[in-house]
Amino acid sequence: MVREFKLPDVGEGLTEAEIVDWLVEVGDTVSEDQPVAEVETDKAVVEVPSPVNGTVREILAEAGEMVPVGDVIITFDVEGEESEPVEESADESDAESAVEPIGDEADAGAEAGNGATAEAEPSARGGRVFAAPSARRLARELDVDITTVAGSGPGGRVSEADVRAAAESGGDEGAAEAAEAPKSAVKRVSDAPESKLDSKGDGSAEPATTAPAGGPEPAGREQTLAAPATRRLAEEEGVDLNDVPTDAERDGQAFVTPEHVQQYAAAQQAAQAADAQAVQQEAASAPAADTETTPEGEVERVPYRGIRRTIGKAMENSKYTAPHVTHHDTVVVDDLVDVRARLKPKAEERGIKLTYMPFVVKAIVAALKEYPVLNSQLNEDDEEILVKHYHNIGIAVATDAGLMVPVVKDAGQKDMLTIASDVNELASKARDRSISRSEMQGGTFSITNFGAIGGEYATPIINYPETAILGLGELKQRPVVEDGEVVARWTIPISLSIDHRVIDGADAAQFANTLMEYLGNPELLLLE
Incomplete structure (x- = not known):
């Protein structure tokens, strides 16, 4: 069951608030009262808690967006209840449920993986783009129109990899080509929790191809040898065995041990934590300004909102009243x-x-x-x-x-x-x-x-x-x-x-x- 969560009145008589930052991403498992977003009120930033136990299904407002009180900002798949099914092609379903191939099975898996990618749905449904906040932020940094990016994730969700592919290919046509390009044949096992399908946490089923800034560089192999216990550990840690760096070999192929998995997962988590802290600091800073050149010279446009607007209205009220x-x-x-x-x-x-x-x-x-x-x-x-x-x-x-x-x-x-x-x-x-x-x-x-x-x-x-x-x-x-x-x-x-x-x-x-x-x-x- 999908549960909608509306922006509450976190102040006294608040009519709208700014989403400063999201503390969760699509696919994350949350518990009741766990903070999911930071919202700016008149003069403070407060945390908005989740009303349910469940999984983040969709985030409907971007960081930095002004949202009226009462608007739906996030939806959850309620834990223990049947979730609304996500439309996907038959090929994509097969690819998701495929067991990770080794050796000759990789070729068959490649065909399934390529078919799933080719059939990726457009990222926008009903005028809204389905994308993780990190992907939206990356799109702004790379000057990519996210509404034109074809998402390769479940339900057409746009991932960071999709944005990078669109930027490298140079626009709309490149984005479409990137969506059709062959992907790694190696898939995760289907019984892994959705929140651990991707180390980025955006719910994407494709193997992570990039690491957080300052994090370990993924190996990006097509095949990896590992013991069943090591594979279980990789699933628990939410990492792709093919991305785990290793110098060990067995029968001429890369061999990963539990120690390799633990080291890679710890390094990834540290880098992701640093990324999250940097994003929060960026969101808490002054609103982004637009610079333009006028006939008189260069001017900078700074949004008059949030705390600055609150201060201004209070000063105006005081000065013209008392x-x-x-x-x-x-x-x-x-x-x-x-x-x-x-x-x-x-x-x-x-x-x-x-x-x-x-x-x-x-x-x-x-x-x-x-x-x-x-x-x-x-x-x-x-x-x-x-x-x-x-x-x-x-x-x-x-x-x-x-x-x-x-x-x-x-x-x-x-x-x-x-x-x-x-x-x-x-x-x-x-x-x-x-x-x-x-x-x-x-x-x-x-x-x-x-x-x-x-x-x-x-x-x-x-x-x-x-x-x-x-x-x-x-x-x-x-x-x-x-x-x-x-x-x-x-x-x-x-x-x-x-x-x-x-x-x-x-x-x-x-x-x-x-x-x-x-x-x-x-x-x-x-x-x-």
Whole structure:
């Protein structure tokens, strides 16, 4: 039985999402709750689990494709239930069930194999191309129109070998010729699991003719001698005996031992793992850009979607909804620098990296307790201000995919080292895109540290529907006048943006003064 799986709403009210990467290929056996795809939501990449135990039958969306919620993205043959039969020619069926030939039997097998190849079905049915994600990726790299490639796999599925053949033959005619070209006469035994028919994992029944990048080079022999136990091992490992390198011979023919099979399988798996990691890194990188030349010069078109579009819409909503006012000041933090220097080794002994951010978080919470109106939200529909007596502090983190704002929950109830640990963990998860949606929700006040890159003052945009955000400038020594003399002091410029509908300028200035008092005298934080 074929089970369809629709893209679920992996966020709150999500209408569409981008398929970042597929974690499975056609023919793979999966278990219930096993991740099968990575999907990008508003600000995070989440894994989508399989709803059933079964075998991947068809993948209906490409990596990088925007898919509406509710569209079918993958189908499964449910384990233990009869699968929908795949149309195939009589010759192809015979070739699939043929026992691996040795010696004179190879000639008969060659005829069956050639017949199956010649009768390969077109790769597209109903306008959709059946191809593994790796084959689609290779087609893009080689500039091959995959819709014109004749697939030699079950049901006309296009494999990487088909794409390479089309590229080498130079187009549509070459692809057709490649589909009709003689293939190896050697086939796998028919009772091998479908997911192990091909080391590439795309369900193709043809012997693998290429290795993963950096992997072992297949031998590509027509005949191989091996003991029955070795053949069983090859089937279990999903490798073709004819591809296993060997220097051993018996009766003038290549002879493969179990050790040869194990070494080849291990090398293949290592190379495939490296390939998969490279693909994931590529998919997680910025969207591919198209470059073109205009009369004015060269321009680059970058898709405005995913995280970048989410950030843009949020900023637009905040800027055009809340009237922003920004209060600027500078705080002298010589004592803070000294305290942090003394405590840093102690924190490292406990395995925690202590930055200045936990001190800033503690100081903000202390100031918010005195001026809670900055820890609020305006409910426009009910025409009321919600003053919150809990403190969830969002901290903006710059990532390769854009700005993310993880939230330290209940910061007012945590000690300095716990906050430090939370900040480090959340920032790391944001950068490697493993952070969950819930870890970026529920903030009551936000911090953005643009000084880490460089700069003193800015006008931060409020993380709507919050009503205030603090920007931190670069921590460095600056000239300060004390007792009529200019001296060098460690200082931090601050930029406090407020929603002027809720917060008055006087409230902002008093909050800033209190914050600076705590940062300038960090021992006061011991009372919090």
